[in-house]
Amino acid sequence: MKSVTEQELDIITRTRAEVMSHKELTGENLFLVWGYPTAFFLLLEFAALMLWHQNWCEWLWAGIPLVGAPLMIHFLRKDYKRTHSRTLDANVILQMWMFVGLFSCLGGFSMGCAGVFEICYCAFQGLLVSIGCFVTGVILRFRPKTHCGLIGAILSFAALFFQGEHWPWQLLITVFVAIISLIIPGHLFRRYVKKINN
Numbered sequence: 001m002k003s004v005t006e007q008e009l010d011i012i013t014r015t016r017a018e019v020m021s022h023k024e025l026t027g028e029n030l031f032l033v034w035g036y037p038t039a040f041f042l043l044l045e046f047a048a049l050m051l052w053h054q055n056w057c058e059w060l061w062a063g064i065p066l067v068g069a070p071l072m073i074h075f076l077r078k079d080y081k082r083t084h085s086r087t088l089d090a091n092v093i094l095q096m097w098m099f100v101g102l103f104s105c106l107g108g109f110s111m112g113c114a115g116v117f118e119i120c121y122c123a124f125q126g127l128l129v130s131i132g133c134f135v136t137g138v139i140l141r142f143r144p145k146t147h148c149g150l151i152g153a154i155l156s157f158a159a160l161f162f163q164g165e166h167w168p169w170q171l172l173i174t175v176f177v178a179i180i181s182l183i184i185p186g187h188l189f190r191r192y193v194k195k196i197n198n
Helices: 007-050 055-083 088-114 117-140 143-159 166-198
Strands: none
Touching: 007 055, 007 088, 007 117, 007 166, 055 088, 055 117, 088 117, 117 143, 117 166, 143 166
């Protein structure tokens, strides 16, 4: 059996670190870039609805894509300039999250215009994000993301129980879904990647 030299071990270690850094680009940054604006704007919408009870408060969620999309584009350009390539896993994850973001926005606008926003948007958005988190965890073989996605999906269905005058509480549940499915796994994965790269 052929023994592995120190130089070969070094090449293997650098290659693994590079692959993990490619995974970090779409795993870590996108989770945090979308997690914090989602939690902030939905919490703001909840507080505004509780204070003023005005219809315009229902549209505060639109701040999520207005802040998240430019941040995502900024980080993706910066990361692409640094690496000049992406792995297949990173491309799949990136395209999936673009799909989640696009249909989350389209769903919000169409449900708002159709007058059914209060009924199911929060569950719809929470479920999309949780499925994205779960699938990302499966692709990256990172169990905390898989588990957080599963918990977030269950919480998303719980939001459907708050209807009528209690519907603003759906927003608060969706804030928890954002924290569980985006912010926590984003930070856990960031720590994991730093540990591997060191």
